[in-house]
Amino acid sequence: MAADQGLIDWVAEAMEPVGTVTKRAMMGGATLYCDGTIFAIVSHDGALWFKADAESDATWDGAGCDRFTYDMNGKIGSMNYRRAPDDVYDDPDELRRWAVLGLDAGHRAPKKATARKKR
Incomplete structure (x- = not known):
């Protein structure tokens, strides 16, 4: 099953006052960036x-x-993501309030090192 494009569009619309939302496909879902x-x-x-x-x-x-948890061959793993409260699905102000909390965590996350080009 693919990621819910309607939900992604809703998030992008609600986040317009904050910034531009883009997506990248991820294991049947999507990663969202602002x-x-x-x-x-x-x-x-x-x-x-x-x-x-x-x-x-x-x-x-x-x-x-x-x-967020997942099952990987019988082992339960988790990632640093939290399920959105129910009110974000129909209230743009609440979506932004919680999304900005996620965005702040994204800004605090260590940056991945980029590969250096060979000369």
Whole structure:
């Protein structure tokens, strides 16, 4: 199942005051970027997950937002993403409030080293 394009379009529209949302396909879902910074994923089942980190975990925990987990050959793994609260699906202000929390976590994340070109 492919990522829910309607949900991606909704996120992009709601995030227009913050920046431009782009997507990249990921394991049946999509990774979402705002002006080049990763801030969310849409899972293959159509759920929206915002990036989290140690600084924002308490806020996510307080809202009861589960951590993203997956099953890899019988082993349960997790990623630093939290399930979006239900109200983000129909309230653009709430979507932006939680998305900005994810965007802030994206800005704090260590940058990946880029490969150097051979001369």
